[in-house]
């Protein structure tokens with residue numbers, strides 16, 4: 784469904800400007816306005832899907848193909864030595880714009896950026912429960 788107030792819909796249809804680096808029929812990519820690092824790019828579906836889980840697989844494939852190409856360009860042209868590719872699903876995961884997008888964040892040696900996952904340990908029984916719960920849905 785179209786969301787006329789959605790900022791990424793407006794960027795996708797050209798109503799508001801962006802530093803666009805790529806566009807095709809299904810996907811647009813532009814620089815993040817508040818970059819986590821130099822060259823931080825968002826790969827966004829042109830059609831409005833709230834997040835990765837509601838995006839059709841055929842379009843998802845295209846989004847990740849573009850993300851790969853952007854990552855290659857960041858390495859080749861910006862001198863990135865690594866890249867983080869991530870997408871937030873839902874507010875608990877930090878999603879603030881509820882239009883599916885993938886962050887492609889170039890990394891540089893000693894850039895000081897921390898995307899930390901504090902390590903946890905779970906009991907074997909809990910790991911087994913979690914494994915079967917996920918498997919049931921696959």
Ligand code: AMP
Pocket residue numbers: 790801813814815816817818825870871877878879880881
């Ligand atoms: P998320 O937290 O995954 O929803 O990320 C949303 C991202 O969109 C943030 O990194 C913002 O800096 C970025 N953003 C918000 N508005 C704009 C805009 N008009 N142009 C480019 N990036 C934007």
Ligand code: ZN
Pocket residue numbers: 786789790791792793830831832881882
């Ligand atoms: Zn939208």
